[in-house]
Amino acid sequence: MPSAPASNEPSSCHVHKFGGSSLADAARICGIAALLDDDAATRLVVVSAMQGTTNSLVALADMARAGDDWQPGWEALRQRHLQAAAAIDAQERFALQATLGDEFDGLHRNLQAVAVDDDVDERIRARIHGLGEILSSRLVHAALGGEAAGWQRLDAREVLVVHPGEMGVGVDWDQSRRRFAQWRARHPGCNAVVTGYIASDAQGHATTLGRNGSDYSAAIFASLCNADALTIWTDVDGVLSADPRLVPDAVCLPSLSYAEACELAYFGAKVLHPQTLAPVQSRGIPLRIRNTLRPQAPGTLIEARANAGDVPVKGLSLVNDLAILELIGSGMIGVPGTAEKLFAALHGAGVSVTMISQGSSEHSICCVVRADQAERGRAAIAAAFAEAMADQRTQAVRVTADICVLAAVGDGMVGTPGVAARLLGGLAQARVNVRAIAQGASERNISLAIARADATRALRAAHSAFWLSPQFVSVGIIGPGQVGRALLSQLSATLPRLRSQSRLDLRIRAISDSRRMVLSETGLNPGLALDALRDDTAQAADLDLFAAHVRAEHLPHGLIIDCSASDAVAAKYPQWLAAGIHVVTPNKHAGSGDWTRYAAIREAQRQGGGRFLYEATVGAGLPVILTLRNLLDTGDVLHGIDGMLSGTLAWLFNRFDGSQPFSTLVREAQALGYTEPDPRDDLSGLDVARKLVILAREAGRELSVEDVEVESLVPLELQQVGREEFLARLHELDAPMQARLAAADAQGLGLRHVAQLGQDGRARVGLVALPADHPCRHTRLTDNLVQFRSLRYTDNALVVLGPGAGPQVTAAGVFGDMLAIAQSLGAQTGAPVIAAGAGA
Numbered sequence: 036m037p038s039a040p041a042s043n044e045p046s047s048c049h050v051h052k053f054g055g056s057s058l059a060d061a062a063r064i065c066g067i068a069a070l071l072d073d074d075a076a077t078r079l080v081v082v083s084a085m086q087g088t089t090n091s092l093v094a095l096a097d098m099a100r101a102g103d104d105w106q107p108g109w110e111a112l113r114q115r116h117l118q119a120a121a122a123i124d125a126q127e128r129f130a131l132q133a134t135l136g137d138e139f140d141g142l143h144r145n146l147q148a149v150a151v152d153d154d155v156d157e158r159i160r161a162r163i164h165g166l167g168e169i170l171s172s173r174l175v176h177a178a179l180g181g182e183a184a185g186w187q188r189l190d191a192r193e194v195l196v197v198h199p200g201e202m203g204v205g206v207d208w209d210q211s212r213r214r215f216a217q218w219r220a221r222h223p224g225c226n227a228v229v230t231g232y233i234a235s236d237a238q239g240h241a242t243t244l245g246r247n248g249s250d251y252s253a254a255i256f257a258s259l260c261n262a263d264a265l266t267i268w269t270d271v272d273g274v275l276s277a278d279p280r281l282v283p284d285a286v287c288l289p290s291l292s293y294a295e296a297c298e299l300a301y302f303g304a305k306v307l308h309p310q311t312l313a314p315v316q317s318r319g320i321p322l323r324i325r326n327t328l329r330p331q332a333p334g335t336l337i338e339a340r341a342n343a344g345d346v347p348v349k350g351l352s353l354v355n356d357l358a359i360l361e362l363i364g365s366g367m368i369g370v371p372g373t374a375e376k377l378f379a380a381l382h383g384a385g386v387s388v389t390m391i392s393q394g395s396s397e398h399s400i401c402c403v404v405r406a407d408q409a410e411r412g413r414a415a416i417a418a419a420f421a422e423a424m425a426d427q428r429t430q431a432v433r434v435t436a437d438i439c440v441l442a443a444v445g446d447g448m449v450g451t452p453g454v455a456a457r458l459l460g461g462l463a464q465a466r467v468n469v470r471a472i473a474q475g476a477s478e479r480n481i482s483l484a485i486a487r488a489d490a491t492r493a494l495r496a497a498h499s500a501f502w503l504s505p506q507f508v509s510v511g512i513i514g515p516g517q518v519g520r521a522l523l524s525q526l527s528a529t530l531p532r533l534r535s536q537s538r539l540d541l542r543i544r545a546i547s548d549s550r551r552m553v554l555s556e557t558g559l560n561p562g563l564a565l566d567a568l569r570d571d572t573a574q575a576a577d578l579d580l581f582a583a584h585v586r587a588e589h590l591p592h593g594l595i596i597d598c599s600a601s602d603a604v605a606a607k608y609p610q611w612l613a614a615g616i617h618v619v620t621p622n623k624h625a626g627s628g629d630w631t632r633y634a635a636i637r638e639a640q641r642q643g644g645g646r647f648l649y650e651a652t653v654g655a656g657l658p659v660i661l662t663l664r665n666l667l668d669t670g671d672v673l674h675g676i677d678g679m680l681s682g683t684l685a686w687l688f689n690r691f692d693g694s695q696p697f698s699t700l701v702r703e704a705q706a707l708g709y710t711e712p713d714p715r716d717d718l719s720g721l722d723v724a725r726k727l728v729i730l731a732r733e734a735g736r737e738l739s740v741e742d743v744e745v746e747s748l749v750p751l752e753l754q755q756v757g758r759e760e761f762l763a764r765l766h767e768l769d770a771p772m773q774a775r776l777a778a779a780d781a782q783g784l785g786l787r788h789v790a791q792l793g794q795d796g797r798a799r800v801g802l803v804a805l806p807a808d809h810p811c812r813h814t815r816l817t818d819n820l821v822q823f824r825s826l827r828y829t830d831n832a833l834v835v836l837g838p839g840a841g842p843q844v845t846a847a848g849v850f851g852d853m854l855a856i857a858q859s860l861g862a863q864t865g866a867p868v869i870a871a872g873a874g875a
């Protein structure tokens with residue numbers, strides 16, 4: 036391309052291009068003047084056809100050719116343009132309408148020609164297809180005030196000379212530049228409205244730049260007039276980090292380099308035509324994308340050196356409707372010319388290749404092609420390698436359908452270690468299988484072929500992996516009882532901060548109690564989620580529907596929080612975890628229940644399923660399980676565990692001094708939310724036995740609740756009655772408990788409920804009388820005291836001490852597990868919170 040600036044060109048020239056959406060009707064056309072108002076430079080305004088016009092013109096030509104009735108469509112298009120002309124407050128309105136009428140008469144003649152002659156000249160078709168820009172240029176010219184206001188109209192066919200080529204339409208720069216200079220000489224210094232999309236070929240016949248070619252026209256004219264800037268006006272704010280229909284959190288990118296824009300344009304960022312960039316890039320002309328409907332928005336600036344931003348990836352794009360073609364053969368290894376032969380075969384079959392990948396073993400070559408060309412490509416490769424196939428040098432040509440390509444793009448990727456790891460890690464967390472990978476040596480683009488079904492989930496996961504949007508976790512809460520409600524209130528207070536500071540979006544998309552559930556697409560406000568359960572949107576509870584909604588195919592991560600005490604809910608964990616749903620719970624049933632189910636849960640995790648965290652099952656918010664895990668993971672050997680594992684029983688025996696009946700204290704503990712839904716689970720020692728089993732299993736021992744020696748405080752006659760009757764007869768505990776207290780008092784001892792897991796595997800739970808100097812006598816309120824004895828902690832136990840029951844502390848334990856899962860998914864929840872203004 037010659038680099039000398041065109042003669043007669045004013046010193047400062049700006050090119051503006053308006054797409055069809057900016058020219059949808061007369062009001063939008065008239066609005067262009069206001070958008071150009073603050074631009075003092077000489078302006079070239081390149082226009083597309085009015086929205087939908089080119090499609091209509093192509094359809095009319097097709098109808099004419101097929102012998103269908105095109106007259107009504109022609110008339111509708113004519114009326115639309117005449118009405119737009121009538122609505123434009125132009126001095127020459129009548130002349131404008133007459134000219135448009137003439138253009139439509141010409142269209143009528145051309146359509147008739149197509150109708151009577153099947154082999155009508157391609158030039159006539161090009162004239163028909165390109166009429167929309169002629170029409171819109173006349174309307175815009177009039178709306179800007181016409182020649183009286185210093186505006187000329189330039190039919191691009193007068194100056195722009197192009198030739199079709201294998202790589203698309205090419206520009207004859209010498210011819211075009213000469214002709215443009217001549218046109219400029221005839222119209223020195225004036226502004227111009229220029230038709231986009233259309234041009235002439237070398238013989239002077241009408242042609243087009245291909246669909247959506249107006250952007251390309253604008254870039255060519257920017258180069259011809261050596262413009263200082265090109266602005267493309269469209270109906271979006273700029274280039275977005277991803278398709279907003281698939282990633283609602285996609286952000287508008289303030290700046291891109293030409294190279295980044297090229298990659299994004301090629302890989303589906305529909306804002307830019309792929310060819311647009313070359314003419315402006317070669318002359319270093321900055322290109323800005325702006326929104327006609329929101330001109331105050333800064334848009335996206337594309338120039339040679341873009342702002343790098345603080346993450347290596349600027350944007351992600353997705354190309355759909357693809358297939359993988361794969362040639363496999365051990366006889367290909369080290370054989371020169373195999374790749375050439377394969378791609379020559381595809382070339383010969385007219386198959387365009389989107390992506391190529393070959394492992395260094397050379398055992399197979401795979402490429403990604405358009406789905407509608409896959410079979411043609413397969414047949415061409417099979418034919419080219421027929422001989423090699425016959426003597427087993429190649430073994431197969433395989434097609435994998437329903438593929439899409441996800442591409443991560445950014446200059447910041449160049450030379451930055453860990454980008455691929457971050458991308459692939461994010462996809463792995465979202466359980467997206469990658470079928471093929473390609474990264475060129477430019478390092479600006481990593482392309483991944485994945486199954487179409489995974490596309491949205493993959494795009495969202497990758498988007499948040501690079502913090503282009505917060506890490507999105509779809510959350511379902513089961514059991515909004517004491518703990519569940521406390522969790523909702525903690526979430527309500529914390530989620531906004533997590534979203535803004537830690538870029539973590541824990542979205543409550545489902546809530547259920549034992550009877551009803553609410554499934555929400557966009558998410559429930561945690562402060563109002565309980566109300567939603569009571570209103571008309573609630574439906575009958577169904578755990579399978581609930582889980583399917585939480586783990587919707589298009590969402591990267593699903594997390595179920597089970598705050599019930601239900602065994603039926605715990606029975607679902609293996610299947611949820613196997614489906615990749617993470618589970619967090621204070622419910623002890625899974626951890627201490629049926630061994631086969633427990634093993635299935637572990638197996639689902641081992642197979643790479645969801646994560647299962649249950650810290651709150653023992654010691655509520657205390658780090659009991661975490662402490663045990665740390666001991667074991669660092670190679671310590673557990674000898675035994677003993678202490679107090681029930682918050683309710685701790686509180687009861689800290690308070691029980693005989694001054695009030697034991698049953699009164701039990702009711703109080705229940706009201707405070709310390710007890711299990713059925714307080715007999717506490718008083719019978721079952722709850723503590725469950726906790727001991729959870730800890731023993733954590734340490735690798737195959738213990739079950741039946742193996743634990745449990746002393747129950749519930750009299751035999753109250754063990755089998757219903758919960759309500761038990762509560763009504765609670766006073767029957769008073770006398771036996773009073774007697775136990777008196778006996779202990781008489782020996783100068785105090786009652787405490789303790790649990791013990793010995794080195795011999797023996798597990799015991801029960802009420803004991805202890806001397807005043809025993810550590811369990813130095814606890815307060817609901818304190819749990821867990822003493823770990825191990826190879827390292829032999830003389831002096833490792834002790835975890837603190838409140839072990841209550842909705843708030845339990846919910847905090849659950850919340851902590853939620854954040855641990857979010858962190859494992861890549862969320863930055865551990866980052867220190869810097870107070871506003873600090874460090875300024």
Ligand SMILES: NC(=O)C1=CN([C@@H]2O[C@H](COP(=O)(O)OP(=O)(O)OC[C@H]3O[C@@H](n4cnc5c(N)ncnc54)[C@H](OP(=O)(O)O)[C@@H]3O)[C@@H](O)[C@H]2O)C=CC1
Binds near residue numbers: 600603655
């Ligand atoms: N309270 C505490 O200090 C601690 C509690 N925990 C554990 O936390 C869990 C909750 O305790 P808490 O909040 O006190 O109990 P609650 O009885 O207050 O709440 C239980 C909730 O679970 C719901 N639920 C019961 N069965 C089902 C089911 N099949 N499907 C869906 N939802 C169901 C109940 O709904 P509905 O009203 O419809 O029955 C209710 O909303 C228990 O497992 C408990 O062991 C753990 C550590 C400490």
Ligand SMILES: N[C@@H](CC=O)C(=O)O
Binds near residue numbers: 655
């Ligand atoms: N009811 C339980 C609650 C915690 O698991 C207790 O009192 O410890």
